Amino acid sequence: MRTRVARARAVQAERYGALGLTVRTNTQASGTVLESIVKPTREGSRCCARRSDAMRLSARGYHRVLRVARTLADLDGEDAVRRVHFR
Secondary structure (H helix, E strand, O other), rough: OOHHHHHHHHHHHHHHHHHOOOOOOOHHOOHHHHHHHOEEEEHHHHHHHHHHHOOHHHHHHEEEEEEHHHHHHHHHOOEOOOOHHHO
16 A cells, blocks of 8 residues: 555656646645646536535535545546546
């Protein structure tokens, strides 16, 4: 697990560094940055939208969901955020 986490953190640092940001992890990213970084698949986007509406998430709550989903995708070594990452 330590290896997966280290790899995910390295991917995140590289991703944000390529954008010229001082952010190193998904936790540190602003909501605006997250929305541009998290590119969910069509199914993932639908799942997130349905659950956000059902739970009446605020913008802050929605961005927390995006952070976690992007981190889970990073841990899985995937570029796309899929439905499974929103569950």
